[in-house]
Amino acid sequence: MDIFFSRFSVVLLVLISWNSFTTTEAYDALDPNGNITIKWDIKSWTPDGYMAVVTIFNFQQYRHIEAPGWQLGWSWRKKEVIWNMVGAQATDQGDCSKFKGNMPHCCKKTPTVVDLLPGTPYNQQISNCCRGGVISSWAQDPATAISSFQIFVGQSGTTNTTVRAPRNITLKAPGPGYTCGPAQHVPSTKFMSPDNRRKTQALLTWNITCTYSQFLARKTPTCCVSLSSFYNETIIPCPTCSCGCQNSSLAGSCVDPKIASVVPALGKNNLEPLLQCTNHMCPIRIHWHVKTNYKEYWRVKVAITNFNYNMNYSQWNLVVQHPNFDNITQLFSFNYNPLNPYADINDTAMLWGIKFYNDMLSQAGPLGNVQSELLFRKNPSKFTFEKGWAFPRRIYFNGDNCVMPPPDAYPWLPNGTPNLETSPFIILLITFISVLILM
Template identity: 80%
Template sequence: MELCFRSLFRVSISTILLFFLVSCFSFTSTDAYDALDPNGNITIKWDVISWTPDGYVAVVTIFNFQQYRHIQAPGWTLGWTWAKKEVIWTMMGGQTTEQGDCSRFKGNIPHCCKKDPTVVDLLPGTPYNQQIANCCKGGVINSWAQDPSNAASSFQISVGAAGTTNKTVRVPKNFTLKAPGPGYTCGPAKIVKPTKFVTQDGRRVTQAMMTWNVTCTYSQFLAQKTPTCCVSLSSFYNDTIVPCPTCTCGCQNNITQPGSCVDPDSPYLASVVSDRGKTNSLAPLVQCTSHMCPIRVHWHVKLNYKDYWRVKVTITNFNYRMNYTQWNLVVQHPNFDNLTQLFSFNYKPLNPYQNINDTAMLWGVKFYNDLLMQAGPLGNVQSELLFRKDKSTFTFEKGWAFPRRIYFNGDNCVMPPPDAYPYLPNAGLRKNISLLMLSITLLLSVAFHFACV
């Protein structure tokens, strides 16, 4: 019997360990999945448009099919490894960061001879004869929902020592995409049906000689180990302001890490701001707060009308190193199907669950508040949302008026714990009355018992 019990115990431990390992692998594989944008990805399309004596000319296009996650300055960086001994003779609309060792060539020197080249976009203002369509935006690519006309970036590349037919050309390997930092994981290149192009006059359709695609997906965990934004809450019916949780994005540690944050009253503040342009680091330098986040989103339930209710949303930038251009906010709340009016923000419904309209994308009005300035007096944008009440679901109780989830620039913001949400005073009063009545009842019962005895 004891032997049987020991065997059963070992099997149970083995089963638990196996389940744990499988769970870990499962979490890793689904880490890039975004429930609010399940089909979002960046697709790199490589179109061979003509053959050359020793290779081919190709147009490489980076399509951002993510609904609300864009590539901001300083822009994308694309890398790969050649399958053979290819070189890049010339480029338009982009350039490699290093030329590599081209000493074996005499006379005509290639643009790049590295086995693993790294390409970046050209800057705005590049001479016209070095441009192609969708190039030269400093690597900035807008999100698909926010600005589809600027959701792609392209460059042209002339490749040598590559083969001159579909059978001799080999697709590159090990694609990497930084946008502008880590976070994207790219799959292998897959040969697909050649892309078809329509000429400018619209009367003729041409076709690429060969096409392959690479799909890259985003993981917030790979991009940064700590959160980048948080949410605070308040309401007209409760004086409590629920702040971002303490140490959400980090803790003040000026003893061991001096300069990790900046006090707005510090005499060194002006020098920090003036040195911002000289600092090439992407790491945020934030204002000293309890949460230490670069971005805070505040949701305030402002007013209650007979048939409507109003919310004020404020986004505050605590980062002294970053102006957020083309920022966006994604909010999930069950009442967005009844959004009536929006002030000073653009709005687009996102329907990740088909017929359920509970997710909205908000962004600034062009030339008005589409730029979220760095930390300081101008480092915030705000708007108000007017909702119509749905009699079947509307309530201020149990935190229903607050959002379920908020993203800023595609990163999930940390919400306060639900038990800290501002509560209705009436609900709290009913709880206190209930406890009081229970206490009185118990006291009366005890008194009656002793009186009878």
């Protein structure tokens, strides 16, 4: 009996540890300080409430909010109503039947707010609004990593001691994945006048911090990686069922590419995927091909393919971890930014498309791919083609960790082949000459 309870305790401890691990997935080792911070700045009091500016800051280095954009929700603590909004709108007015004459913008106890679309009339805009809820990642473009709106709240209290912060804050961006903490009273935000000559500050400021978890966002991965090289004819595909299997409901619907043109899509940027039928069933595949070997350099081709007929990936980005990124020399048709969460290690790069050229990864089909080539300088103390060293350690697409092939499946050098020092053309030429001599 004692042995039984001892074993049961061990199993219980393992289960508790596993559960704890899954809930800590919000921590990202490549972006340890990344989060979305929502600032709620009360700037003036009104006869029955206040006017506030709410600002969403995306401090995540490479995870952005794409179309159809963010949705922000909360619960009022008292009987608050929203009299008016500038730069955003509530999705549902709710029951405002008790009001006569001037109707509130929203009377719901739990409002949901969305950004306005580009082209909104100027008198309904404020700074950093009206991009359809799309927010860039901080490393891609800090200027557009912010979204703001103005809100006029009534029946809320008109002093610092009578007003209450909203609670149960939720952020969908555009789907689930973010968990928001409670509103915290922080030192009041300071503002500069447009001419930078006068400084003012908010009457009261609350901060809400939201963190992302891929585990909470979706039940299956969203991307996978395939590999190939010039020195091995084997192409390593994405692992089978990387993002689900064709017979599984978790993978979503799929169609044969031969008949895809006659299958109506559900609409652009629809959260329900309609995938091209593949063995991996991932919306996105990244292919890393070791293309060429020179005396002092080596070259890689990276291709990203969209298998989702329902999604255009705007402002997409790729994060790649490889030890030779400290010696990257040239990049073609992608932007590049090093990510150094730990100052003494420079092995992680963020890649994204050039604006108005290939920053949109189109829906599945002939245009559903983007590609680039990377040129690296060899570091004699590190460089080798042996044991799969030339392939990435980790790849993220739009902030989600992609499924990699197992390391023992990587395209290795043929047995007995020394580390290559010349181009494959020279090697083939030498081989051909040797055959002629033997004949």
